[in-house]
Ligand SMILES: Nc1ncnc2c1ncn2[C@@H]1O[C@H](COP(=O)(O)OP(=O)(O)O)[C@@H](O)[C@H]1O
């Protein structure tokens with residue numbers, strides 16, 4: 001494959017369902033070996049975009065290429081070279097670990113000898129060696145996701161599409177999952193992954209934000225922060241963060257505080273606004289009026305989550 | 314088309330079927346159980362139909378008439394009643410299926426050869442039992458009148474031997490015993506063998522509902538490969554039933570089998586292909602298992618029931634309806650099973666039906682594959 005050529009190319013992809021536009025002119029490129037994060041709130045159009053790139057859904061307009069091949073014409077050549085973990089759990093719950101892996105291996109045309117070899121590797125990778133005969137539904141969420149990933153890479157795809165692979169999985173399992181992703185990327189596999197978890201997004205080399213069908217930002221995590229987030233974030237550490245949040249929201253409704261996104265982060269509050277430092281004084285006033293201690297206030301570098309929230313306004 | 318991929322799907326499907334004993338049992342024996350149930354429900358030979366008698370005449374003649382009609386196994390005298398109200402109560406309770414009311418002038422009119430004033434009330438919710446009772450009473454009445462007439466002729470010294478009831482002799486070809494089950498059960502077989510088609514429709518809808526279909530479509534497995542892979546194991550399931558069900562029909566219901574077993578097996582396989590292809594079509598169009606179930610009943614069983622000539626002869630169907638019946642695999646298979654079971658006809662007569670079934674199956678598979686992708690999401 002040409003080194004200059006992107007592993008995934010989306011060009012002005014549009015998908016309309018009736019008169020509802022789910023994806024509206026989405027373009028991006030993913031370079032070979034990259035981990036590319038595709039972020040956006042529920043219903044933003046992530047799954048629809050992936051389906052179009054995989055050739056499962058016909059775009060209303062625009063085109064996509066995978067590994068330099070046009071999806072519309074060359075789906076049959078592309079299929080064996082890509083792996084996909086769909087948004088919902090993609091394996092058969094009523095089959096055993098081994099039956100699932102066997103089926104997907106055969107579906108991708110592996111010979112029985114190859115299959116035996118890959119099966120062993122897959123079981124090691126997912127940490128499921130010795131549990132081949134367990135029904136998939138009896139595995140916990142984290143194990144299932146690792147098994148699904150192993151099944152999706154059994155045929156050694158060059159490009160991997162993962163649609164919210166870690167949704168609803170505990171943090172420890174999420175870390176184990178990402179370790180698997182890193183080692184795949186280190187082997188040269190291109191990964192496109194959608195996620196809700198902003199800490200995961202920080203692990204991607206490139207990100208795209210999508211909202212109501214449109215890309216709002218695309219670039220490295222740093223570039224995104226710079227483009228979407230002109231200034232720093234104001235972090236508050238009040239004595240009672242919950243009460244403070246309520247007091248500030250009431251003040252906003254009453255018009256005593258200019259509009260800003262205020263979110264709870266553990267025991268702290270993040271105030272996200274174009275010129276957040278100017279809000280120090282009105283916030284302190286609003287909290288004192290409610291009989292609360294404002295506590296220390298600091299300007300900090302925005303996290304991706306702050307950026308995400310800011311971009312969603 | 315890759316056989317390896319078709320077999321991959323087929324083997325996975327077998328794993329689904331074998332995953333627990335209950336599923337396996339259900340898939341294997343539902344058609345047989347259904348046949349047993351329906352055969353008993355639909356072919357009960359009418360006997361011992363309970364009736365009530367309201368005799369306003371209370372003469373020796375009227376009593377003799379009642380005794381005659383309730384002799385034998387056909388009608389049972391449930392009760393002698395005194396009023397219409399009682400008849401109504403018994404009918405509503407379901408204790409009787411019909412009531413016979415004899416007029417106060419019953420014996421007098423019979424003597425005078427003016428007729429037999431009586432009335433029969435039947436339960437319209439069970440017209441078959443009612444019609445059976447009416448028919449039986451009418452035939453007995455005819456005999457009774459003839460006897461009464463003969464007695465009078467004799468009493469007046471006239472020859473009575475010339476007086477005979479109509480002697481109607483009916484000869485039935487192909488089913489000389491005129492046992493309804495001989496006719497119904499071969500038709501039923503074509504219906505209950507539609508069960509595997511329901512299973513395949515549900516299996517497809519299940520994949521869509523659980524999101525695994527999307528995963529499948531992203532693999533190199535083609536749409537036709539997927540459908541054929543799904544159909545194959547159910548053809549095997551169906552053939553196990555094809556072996557079981559005729560055995561049941563022959564040894565349990567004692568229906569004669571005049572044809573060739575290998576031919577029956579081969580034509581059944583062709584039918585299974587067609588009906589399963591129809592099942593995949595249902596599975597492709599319906600998004601949920603519940604919807605697939607409903608549509609299966611509509612297109613697989615319901616028409617089978619009413620239109621395939623199982624209970625009503627095809628010739629009595631209106632033209633427009635019959636054309637549509639031609640599109641249903643069950644119609645052709647019902648003809649095939651009846652043909653092989655009863656008169657024992659062979660391929661020389663049945664080949665057009667087999668060819669049509671093959672064409673239908675191929676067409677259903679093609680349409681299902683065509684519509685598959687458009688329906689994602
Ligand atoms: N087949 C479909 N028909 C109609 N609307 C759809 C269909 N698939 C998705 N949508 C709509 O398109 C929008 C984007 O959906 P999706 O791509 O699944 O979002 P995301 O994956 O980002 O949560 C949603 O509003 C969804 O309801």
Ligand SMILES: [Mg+2]
Nearest residue numbers: 046047048087
């Ligand atoms: Mg989604």
